[in-house]
Every structure is written in structure tokens, then in C-alpha cells.
Amino acid sequence: MINKKMGNKEFNFEERLIKSKEVFRGKLLKLTVSEVKLPDKNVTEREVVSHPGAVAIVPMTSHNEVVMVRQYRFAVGKHTLELPAGTLEEGEKPIICAKRELEEEIQVRANKWKKLISIYPSPGYCNEIIHIYLAKELEDLSKAGNKGENFKDVQNNIKNIRKSQVKVKKSEKDEFINRVIIPLKEVKDKILNGEIMDAKTIVGITI
Known part of the structure; x- marks a missing residue:
């Protein structure tokens, strides 16, 4: 979703973690499904692959x-x-x-x-x-x-x-x-x- 009013201004769109669950762990990678609160107060899920770098x-x-x-x-x-x-x-x-x-x-x-x-x-x-x-x-x-x-x-x-x-x-x-x-x-x-x-x-x- 794009906020047409913001122009070139910088906004804080940080998502706040509510809860997280590890659904897979391999030799190298880990997959986590997290529930997060969005800046507009709605809640959604994020699937994240963790890698050691x-x-x-x-x-x-x-x-x-x-x-x-x-x-x-x-x-x-x-x-x-x-x-x-x-x-x-x-x-x-x-x-x-x-x-x-x-x-x-x-x-x-x-x-x-x-x-x-x-x-x-x-x-x-x-x-x-x-x-x-x-x-x-x-x-x-x-x-x-x-x-x-x-x-x-x-x-x-x-x-x-x-x-x-x-x-x-x-x-x-x-x-x-x-x-x-x-x-x-x-x-x-x-x-x-x-x-x-x-x-x-x-x-x-x-x-």
C-alpha cells in the first residue's frame, strides 16, 4: 500500500513482532513464520528464512x-x-x-x-x-x-x-x-x- 500524501518524506514503517514459530530447521537454513503488527495496526504473517551470512x-x-x-x-x-x-x-x-x-x-x-x-x-x-x-x-x-x-x-x-x-x-x-x-x-x-x-x-x- 502506497501513501500518496507522504511524498519524499521518510516514515517509520517498522513492524512489531507479536509471536514467532520455527517451522523448519535444516543444516544451513531455518524457516520462521512470524505474526506481526503493521504500521496501520493490522496484523499479518511474515515468512523469514534465517541464514548465517x-x-x-x-x-x-x-x-x-x-x-x-x-x-x-x-x-x-x-x-x-x-x-x-x-x-x-x-x-x-x-x-x-x-x-x-x-x-x-x-x-x-x-x-x-x-x-x-x-x-x-x-x-x-x-x-x-x-x-x-x-x-x-x-x-x-x-x-x-x-x-x-x-x-x-x-x-x-x-x-x-x-x-x-x-x-x-x-x-x-x-x-x-x-x-x-x-x-x-x-x-x-x-x-x-x-x-x-x-x-x-x-x-x-x-x-
Whole structure:
């Protein structure tokens, strides 16, 4: 409902919780149905998915390319091209999670980090917050063990690196990922033509 009289004024539309009931709890998510009182005193229900929060990383090589992941997303029934990302563990700081996920998921270490932004990807029904970081001065751990190897040198030794799949990796028991490196301009083109539809990736690349 839109109040035509309010114009550009800011109003407090806070909804007051009356009662709440947890109807589902999984390994990651929790679904709660809450009864709330609206600003006009009417009462309605809100279904909210609780999520522990996550991080996403924009790993940028010295060639202005982005290290991304291609994986199958069962929820949408298709393969997607995304930024590396992961879920926060309980009590974990986002930057610590970002560094851990980058190494665990795509075997890359970054020596320079910058916080870009935090977003609510679906605030209409979910409280998930995603913290997005830019990662530079990359080391490829998959090519040189834990000592790391400069990504620029690694790229020079791989034929057609800008378009080819670099590594097929089973990063977790139920997660299969292809690591790919794509020029930043090409990533932006894929966003504009609809090939990339993942929200955190679009924000991280275009901000």
C-alpha cells in the first residue's frame, strides 16, 4: 500500500513482532513464520528464512582477469558462473572466512584485500547478508603447493588461459567446481547478455 500524501518524506514503517514459530530447521537454513503488527495496526504473517551470512570474493589477476567458478545450482536447475563464495562459520569474521574460502574453494591465496560492500540479496524473505571483497596479488596454490606461485607466471604457462577451464575440483563432499579465469570485460559482457544472473557476482563486478 502506497501513501500518496507522504511524498519524499521518510516514515517509520517498522513492524512489531507479536509471536514467532520455527517451522523448519535444516543444516544451513531455518524457516520462521512470524505474526506481526503493521504500521496501520493490522496484523499479518511474515515468512523469514534465517541464514548465517556469507562472503563473496572478486579475485583479480595482474592481467585484469577474474578467477571465477562454474558449478551446477540445483535450485535453479542450471550451471552458473559466479564469484567464489562461502558461508560464515559461527563467530567467524567475514575477512577470515573470505581468505579461507578462497584457498579451500579454488586454491588461490591473495596478499592484498579490500572490502567492497555488504548486501542483503533477498531482504523480502531472508536475513542473509553477503560481504564482498576484492582480492589481489594472487598466488595459485594448485600449481605450487602451499608455497604459492605468482598468478602472472602461472598464466603465462597455460595455453589459452583466458578462455579455458583451469581446474576441475571437488572442494567439498557435495560440491563440484570448475575454476575458470575470464577477462573482466568479458565478465561484464556476460552480465549484460544475461549469461551471468547471480546477484552477488553482478554487484561485486560492477560496483
